[in-house]
Amino acid sequence: MARIRKIEIRNFRSIGRLDWFPLPGINCLIGPGDSGKSTILDAIDFCLGARRNLTFCDDDFHRLKLEQPIQISVTLGELDSHLRSMDAYGLYLRGFNFQSGVIEDEPGLGLDTVVTIELTVGDDLEPQWQLVSPRAAGLGQSRNLSWADRVRLAPTRLGQSGEHNLSWKRGSILNKVSEERASAASAIAQAARDARIAFGNKAKDQLGEALAAVQTTAGRLGVPIAGQVQALLDAHGVNFTGGTISLHGGDGVPLRGLGLGSIRLLVAGLQRHVAGDAPMILIDELEHGLEPHRIIRLLTELGAKEATPPLQAFVTSHSPVAVRELSVKQLHVVRPGPFGHMVSWMGLAGDVQGTVRKFPDALLARSVLVCEGASEVGLIRGIDLYRQAMNWPSLTALGVALVDGGGDTTFTRAIAFQQMGYRTAVLRDSDIAVHGDLEAGFLQAGGQVFKWADGHALEDELFMSLSIGAARQLLERAIDLKEESVVGDHIRSVSQNGYQLDVVKTAATFGSLDAATRNMLGRASRTRRGWFKSVSAMEAVALDIIAPDLHQIAGTKLRTTIDALFQWFGHV
Template identity: 35%
Template sequence: MQIRRVIARNFRGSQHADWTLPQQRFLCLVGAGDSTKTTLLDAIALVLTPRWGVQFTDADFHAGNLAEPIVLQLVVGDLDGTMLADSLFGLDLCGLTGDGQLVHDPVDGAEPCVMLQLRVDEELEPEWTVVRPGSVEPGQPVSAAKRKALGLFRIDDRVDTHLRWGRGSALSRMTDAGGSGRAVTLASRAARDAIFNGPQTELHAVAGRVAAAVSEIGGRAYTGLQPGLDPQGASSTSALLLHDDRIPLTSAGLGTRRLTSIAVQEIAAVGGDIVIIDEIEHGLEPHRLLHVLHRLKRKAVDESGQVIITTHSPIAVQALQAQDIFVVRSAAGETTVSQVPADVEEAQGALRACPAAVLARKVVVGEGKTEVGLARHLIRSWDAEQIAAGRPTHAALGAALVDGVGKTAPVRSKIFQSLDITALLLVDNDDRNVDDDIQAAMKAGVTVVRWQENNSTEAEIISTLDVKALTDLLQFAVQIHDEQVIRDAVVARLKNVASPGLLDPDSWLTAGHTLDEIRHAVAEAAKKKEWFKREDRGELLGAFILAHWGHYKDVVLGRRLAELRRFIYEA
């Protein structure tokens, strides 16, 4: 089975969402905080939950608007023969055409689908029905048993649920109806030792399968995973939980519990089940995260199921294929979901080089390390001013700063803009080979902050400095390079100055050079000798600019940086 479409109205952070899913079995939702990624997963989980006792509150209505009902709809396709039987959904099927249109009946050329709806009005009573597009009929009620047959598993922060033989847990699904009850009866009579020392039961066999699956998924190598009573003690099946030897798994670390929970649900899920996982990286080290991603994707493809995850992890973004990534955005209550296009050249490279971009609301793409370092220092200073004024920082506003890696920076900024991530390109102006790509980025909506024509970043900073400020800049350079190296690099470009000479712009003026010639020599030496071609050295340039802001604020460089600041901090 696969979800083909998710529609949500008046639900939590989303006034309206309409996401049409492509026919693929592994999908990863990314986006800034509060972009309603979890809202989409919640909508799926609530429509497919086998529970009747779902409680809603006024807070579940978008902006507290009780005048409009919550309406959640899922279109589920790729149905097997069991799902198509009259006893389940065979009498209530709709159709999905090749161009994504829903039709009342599964006519020739349309995929048979079932459209499930959950509606909640101000009375807060949920109502599950099967509906058809274009129909004026209220729809047929959907029992909990029918929803359970669709096989949804959700893995989130409540991982401990599936480490128990409680009602609705994955362990219970793997155990016959009486197995867990018999074990609890024994446990109630003879306490915990009766479980640990008693005869081998089906529960032990299930625990053994879980141990093997956890090892395969990259978790702990259990040597004695077995059922045992919760130390809290109870007579319900929820008191029966997995133990590692005599230690309850609920005492293990979050990563271990989360991996074990995923492994349990992998076993319980039959081919074709739908699995949704919120913040898959939570509690997992990078190597475990990468292994889990690979395994889940392979399992979904091999067993004809579907896995939908969310993540805030750059590592996860880098590990996945571009077409696996879906960027979620929310503006004025409207949720949109954009798939990263697999056929766009450089899309994969952009994600792997700049994964933070797709996890943000807006992104500053620096052309290279110098520009990134310069911008980072300025942003830290601007953040301090924002905090002092009681205004939000760049992080609170969801702004990211990434290295576009030279000539690819314009292309990457355009890709991010196409995914509804507002982009700014910070770039120098001494390379005519990138002009066409910069123009294309601008046409796509990217804000471009670029220096004066033919100026590198170093040249732009130096081009308006007086002798004293030039001396200050050279002293900044001496902090990271030997003074003799700095001096020789500049003097070699001043024909009237005898080598070795002095690191002193005043003496160069005395030797007969103009201020413009000296500026040009310093700028060329700084660029060619890569004085500032590292992020930490770019930060020194940012510090220099701030130290001389009284001069820069009224020249082109200051005006360009003011554009950068407005982009970051204006809503």
Template identity: 35%
Template sequence: MRIRHLSVRNFRGIRELDWPVPDCRILCLIGRGDSTKSTILEALRRVFHPQWNQSFDDADFYHCNPANTITIEVVLGDLPDTFRDLEKYGHWLCGWNARTLARTNDPGEGLEDALRIRLAVSDDLEPSWSVIKNDEDEGVSFKATDRAKVAVSLIGAVSDRHLTWSRGSILSQLTETENISSSLAGAARAAKAALESRRAEDLTGFDEVAGVAETTARALGVNVGAAYKAHLDTDAINVRMAGLALHDGDMPLRQLGLGSRRMLTTGLQKQALRTPHITLFDEVEIGLEPHRIARLLQHLKEDGTGQYFLTTHSPVVLRELTVADLNIVHCDSGHIDVVTANKPAIADSIQGKIRSGAEAFLAPKIIVCEGATEVGFLRGLDDHWVESEGEDSLAYRGVSLFDANGASKIKEIAENLKALGYDVAVLVDSDEPEQFSDAHARALREAGITVAKWGGELSIEERVFADIPWEGVLASFDAARAIWNDDARLLDQVQSQFGPGFDRDFVVWIDSQELRTALGRAAKESRNNNSGWFKRQSWGREWAAAISGHLGNDAIRESDLVRQLTSLRNWIDNV
């Protein structure tokens, strides 16, 4: 069986969600924290809860308001014949169009037979499961035994239960004996017999007290059949299913590390459910090193019987999956959108971007930077904004930085990220209009993307050296000296841009437009041979740290540098 569509209303942080589920075996949900990824898994778990006594409380309702009835609906496809039988749910079948990802009220030619299953919970906190065809239908009861047949299980942060023979655990499903209770009763009798064999060693003190009790009984006329002694009561020491646990020698496997327990649980799940199953895996990377994450995901890909719903915050997981596996969850005041990354027009492009910048895909807001210098510069500004200006950090605002590795790639990347539902801004130079032009900037702005592009056909180095107060110019040169530790080389580069009359004694430099231009070009032009003054992210960060204190100078308030950075900061703050 496979989930084809999920609809949720008023469940925890979800006010409304409608998700036509792609026909994939692995569906990995990504997005910022609190975007309800785990809640989606919990909704799926509850709609197929295999027992009748699933509990709810007021906190399960959206905004904790039980006046808003919880409804969780799933369109279930790939049905077994038993579910299509007229004596079962045959009269309640609907249709699913795999091409349009839409449900019809009735089956039909070219449609997949499906069931529309609804879980509803009102303010009485009593869950009701039913199979329906239309919105107004009361439907028929979807029984717990049939919910169990869908074989939905959640592997969360705590999976210890699956390493015991507790009711519903994977080990219980793997156990072939027809009567586990009888086997456990035999184990209790064996425990009692073992204790009897050690009575002289372990029960002498207890038997002395038992003798006192026997003497008292006889004195009071209580019949004594044989003799009183201390012993195990097989009813009181009933060996419960949960008490029988998997061990490695004498060590219970619950003492394994978290990652190892989850990997073992997943492997056992595959062994137990050789028929189609639906497995929910919350935070798949927890407790695992990168190489074991890769092995676990490969294990899931090789399971042809399972439909897996995963959540993750790990770029390692993203790099191990393909664009076809990824679905981005966006939350806007309780309205949830799940956007597949496998959009036909952009899938090939996005696959490469996930490999090179996976971290960015885990944030709701992304600044696409032309190169490493811009990424590092913004990281340094972020440090300054937080430590000196009291502003919120980029992390707090949910902003990630993406290195486009060239101006020519920015437009495509920004448009693709926007198509996936991200809030996008761009920081780009203007010195190569054939790679990123004013027309490109206009197109992005018309698409709702904020563009910070330097004026005057300048690079970031040229723009900064042109606009920053003179003290900032000197601080920039000092930062380059600290990075390169080669004054002669830097001065040669500046001299080649300045021309005749250049004074190599930087201690006596005075402000001039010619010197600013030469410094900016030297810092930029040396990028062509990968020796740009601030080309690496770490260097750009050091540069920003050296000059950020000068950006608040009133003399440059109206400069292009400050105006573009202000527009970017306003976007960060949603102003």
């Protein structure tokens, strides 16, 4: 069965240039919105789809560059005996080198025999398809795939709706399930209801193989169908053609009345049923209409867990569920670059599977900030909320994801994101020695590190840098969160009874917190059961106390570090 070996796109919509070598199984395209994921699916569909007419407009040209033609080339390998036939396509057969990715002009030993289909659209907006062959061009010859081969190789496309695949319309998956075809002529002569019943009785024999496949697939996937599936005349059919015949449940209700998710799941199951003859499927927004458990079921049906992929699937997704369930070898990040679009295969990133499973949502962002712990995550989230209220763009709008580094694993996780091609930074404390070699390698590879003053953890920096009023509010918030007796015990413990809570509160009230007292409060606040050690606690503190105070503490390490961080966020 044919598999796509290479995709080349030039001057098509958001993509000026792209060269991509997809894998034989699932190719899940991820990345932020507007990065070109759906455009890649459209390019494959337009080039390989069995269409006699395809409409283009000026907007389909990259940046409206009408003087440069749209060119989409798809190279197919693993050809069946018919496509490899010298009589059928001998002049157009080429060789693909798996090691180098080079396409040779002729087949050869150790090369995969391939054909390349190219779609070209000029400023006249008329699409032209042809097989690519320098040998044929040298002889002044050109041709396209035969229509029968185009129909056979055309990928099944699942967009927001797949209900057209539940009738025998042109391009429907049902036409690939079997060679059976039904004639509606005799049933049409009767009254509408009688015609549906009469045709249904005949269709049991005429379409038995296809109906059995649908029934089996629906049962295996848990798609609800009442009784035995039938092929009846569609009551909404206007022209009595193959499209007039659609799938119905045993109660006579058309299966197009199923929920969107059920339709997509059923069509994907049928695509697997015909994978030997029609091996490709395109699914835009994989998760559309599906609950998390059915997303997992769909991925399993596509062969996500199988060593030998049953079909080649090209899917896009913004679902953390899909990212978590797939192997890194099935994930591809789409990014625009200065020299064209890139599709980065995560299988080259090394041992990052654990990071992907733990933080799947971060893989859908443009930039990743790995925070040393939950407190730092809460700090940035709270300041971000405050800035949003001041009409600054949010971190989500800037495409930034926050990741809890888990203390000792901070740089390990940061390096994993860096290896996957993400713009990555670290926010860390400076109170203890860090993994110097890991940090040095991270910085050398282009990462950025933000940290507090030497010897300071986040809590130290807060009590040392904030104004007296804000420091007093921090102490009052700690009492609200932990109770006065607990906070008092922490203060006495770290100061070896040198300080008492009442005395410190009085000093804060009258604006006389000296450096030694501030230093003690920082150490007391970060005990093992610290005052603000959760994301939610520090987020509230940052929103209510820290962010409003930043304008009063210009020049402090706290202020300069936060300013540098948000400047980094803005340059995405």
